[in-house]
Amino acid sequence: MKKILSLVLVSALGGVLTLGAYKLFLEKEEKNIVVTATDSIPTFLPTNNINRPLKAYENSDFTTAAENTVNAVVHVKNVSLSPRQMTFEDLFFGRSSQRPQLGTGSGVIITPDGYIITNNHVINNSQELSVTLNNNKTYEAKIIGSDPKTDIALLKIEADEELPVVTFGNSDEAKIGEWVLAVGNPFNLTSTVTAGIISAKARDLSAGVNSQSFIQTDAAVNPGNSGGALVNTNGELIGINTAISSQTGSYIGYSFAVPSNIARKVVEDIMEYGNVQNGVLGIKAGTFNSTVAQEEGLNYTEGVYVSEVIKNSGAEKAGIKKGDIIKKLDNIEVSKFEDLSGYIKTKRPNDVINVEIYRNDKIKTVEVKLSKTDAFSINFIDMELQDLSDSFKEEHGIDYGVMVKNTKNKWLYSNLGISEGYIITGINNVKIETIEDISKLKEKYGEDIKENIKRLEYIDIRKEKKEVIFR
Known part of the structure; x- marks a missing residue:
């Protein structure tokens, strides 16, 4: 026991001597600094001397924007009929079995008298359509029109008061x-x-x-x-x-x-x-990149490369040529095809836009009057037909015809296989060179055109020529 106490006392004495020596000979003297508060404002130097707008991250309070919006955004309810599993009674009586199905979405009030914008897929196939406001009032809604291509629809409700709206931005x-x-x-x-x-x-x-x-x-x-x-x-x-x-x-x-x-x-x-008016520039194009530049022997530059100019289009009349690179539309920079197509969708036929093009290492601006879509295609017996391009004719060795761009003619598809990419070359022994020939046939036969087609000549997707005689 005495040995243990002796060891403890020796250890403690050694620690005291070591700490004292450090404090006396090794530790440097430090001065205490007292900081007092002042009314002076520190100066912050900007990295540049430009008066800059307030950034979003500097003003992350969204309450005003939210308050101005929530009351103008509505709840859209769509009751549609959808097929359900067929029962024995349905099979016996030869009837189709359907059940109501509720779909929901949103909409935005854009006028105080009740016009509402929403998606086409929200109101598609609706049997009953209602809109509930943020104050829980519910109204029956009427479809004014829709556009499946952009997935936009317009509704109207008859409210008993002026409604809050959201204003359009750019x-x-x-x-x-x-x-x-x-x-x-x-x-x-x-x-x-x-x-x-x-x-x-x-x-x-x-x-x-x-x-x-x-x-x-x-x-x-x-x-x-x-x-x-x-x-x-x-x-x-x-x-x-x-x-x-x-x-x-x-x-x-x-x-x-x-x-x-x-x-x-x-x-x-x-x-x-009552419908959407689509303007057309009149080119076929793709996003320009270094690979295309190398293939075409051009200096690389961003933009949309014009691979083809459609006949009789506004682009052709304005002098745009194959190989041009579109850089801007009305001072809006264009770096890829989606930039171009998105801007054109905001325009109508006969609108004039300024197109900046890059050609032969020079920048040139031309005015283009947009065309109608039906200037290049025509609807005929539930098919959308368009003229063949010169490059397509040259590539496939075809002299004339009109191409099926889209078809809803189930009879021709199921019996002859005529679908997108087929080429119509003759009807009733009349050579079909362009959609103008189709227009003449429509004028000649009118609404009875289907009953008056006796002979059809066409080229399938394997580029094989075929003809059919209808009896």
């Missing part, structure tokens, strides 16, 4: 990285507001079928948000929420909206003309 001026709010009714949760930024512009999801030009955001959008508002921090409408990128059906990080400039043009056309 979607062309929206910037990548800008804060936006998505307002809608996901999962039947009314008046839901989520925030995000613009991730990309002129985003195409169509895989080249019908070129689109969506605004991409990371604001949370889910089923039920379709047709709702995408607004900037000023509460201005810059898009109609339309789609999400998902493998589960719910939001996983990306959502897409129809730009407000396109949506506004569509609803104005529906109001004024």
